Amino acid sequence: MQINWFPGHMNRARREIAAAISKADVVIELVDARLPRSSRNPLLESLARTKPVLTVLAKADLADPETTAAWLAAWPGDPPLALSMNDPRAVRAIPERCRHLAPHRGGPGRTLRTLVVGIPNVGKSTLINSLTGRRIARVGDRPAITRRAQRFELDADLSIFDSPGVLWPRLDDQDGARRLAASGAIGEAAFETIDIAGWAVCFVATRYREALAERFGLEDELDGILRTTSDDPADASRAVRLLEAVGRRRGALRGGGHVDLDRTADLFLRELRTGRIGAISFERPDDFVDDQPDEGREGEPISSSNSR
Numbered sequence: 001m002q003i004n005w006f007p008g009h010m011n012r013a014r015r016e017i018a019a020a021i022s023k024a025d026v027v028i029e030l031v032d033a034r035l036p037r038s039s040r041n042p043l044l045e046s047l048a049r050t051k052p053v054l055t056v057l058a059k060a061d062l063a064d065p066e067t068t069a070a071w072l073a074a075w076p077g078d079p080p081l082a083l084s085m086n087d088p089r090a091v092r093a094i095p096e097r098c099r100h101l102a103p104h105r106g107g108p109g110r111t112l113r114t115l116v117v118g119i120p121n122v123g124k125s126t127l128i129n130s131l132t133g134r135r136i137a138r139v140g141d142r143p144a145i146t147r148r149a150q151r152f153e154l155d156a157d158l159s160i161f162d163s164p165g166v167l168w169p170r171l172d173d174q175d176g177a178r179r180l181a182a183s184g185a186i187g188e189a190a191f192e193t194i195d196i197a198g199w200a201v202c203f204v205a206t207r208y209r210e211a212l213a214e215r216f217g218l219e220d221e222l223d224g225i226l227r228t229t230s231d232d233p234a235d236a237s238r239a240v241r242l243l244e245a246v247g248r249r250r251g252a253l254r255g256g257g258h259v260d261l262d263r264t265a266d267l268f269l270r271e272l273r274t275g276r277i278g279a280i281s282f283e284r285p286d287d288f289v290d291d292q293p294d295e296g297r298e299g300e301p302i303s304s305s306n307s308r
Ligand SMILES: Nc1nc2c(ncn2[C@@H]2O[C@H](COP(=O)(O)OP(=O)(O)OP(=O)(O)O)[C@@H](O)[C@H]2O)c(=O)[nH]1
Pocket: 058, 059, 060, 061, 062, 083, 084, 085, 086, 118, 119, 120, 121, 122, 123, 124, 125, 126, 127, 138, 139, 140, 141, 142, 143, 144, 145, 146, 147, 163, 164, 165, 166, 304
């Protein structure tokens, strides 16, 4: 299975981000706490070389806390913040850190300009609403909600720019692409929902077996399925059997008592993405120990508006 999306206006997206960064004093980089590495924009380092960057692990409430602690300990450079963008008190730490990163800005006539960047659906607009205490930025539970950069005043001397989500697909990294798709960062038109739900259910069955068994009442079935199927991702039988078990539990049936796999895939991904199966991280630092550094791994940038 290949995850394909449509590289449309990728250079435009990159140019726009570069222009926005050039006008900002501090860049707030949101990555998804459940997949901090795969959701990191590999081009940001070169684009923001001259600006201080504050990295924030967003959606930390959905991630496995032990894994988040491991990411924070392993992070190169300044340790990031790990927060829920829905927590108005916790997010106040972000402008505070920005002020430390740009001590020459702020005060009368020297507005500190911050810019929020990150992949689609990571929580950029939610952060702005939490910081301002108002629903002023449009938020949605699918990618490509924000279409244009927009400025908001946070304090008299601090402004924050929202920006459209931008994805730099690493076309050679299908593992990362699968995690991004499972997390909700990639528009559903770009992949087969059954493939991604199948991958995700196998992942959760392996790494968070108890959470899966408990959520769907699969205590008796799960061991048998895992014992009698292969963990080779090329062999779809484990994914299908797990999805069938989930679908039966949820009553997602079609004619003849067969499980409706499309409906099951949708409901499984929805429950996974909203944290109802449990606090789940899609990657740990030790998943990458054999990896080369990032250089040269990225594919072409695309704007989220092209990924639907
Ligand atoms: N649980 C949880 N949900 C969050 C968090 N941040 C955002 N969300 C949800 O994630 C979805 C996307 O949030 P947005 O703020 O629209 O994301 P965005 O980064 O602005 O997305 P684009 O504008 O499409 O690039 C919404 O359903 C939010 O309610 C978080 O920290 N925790």
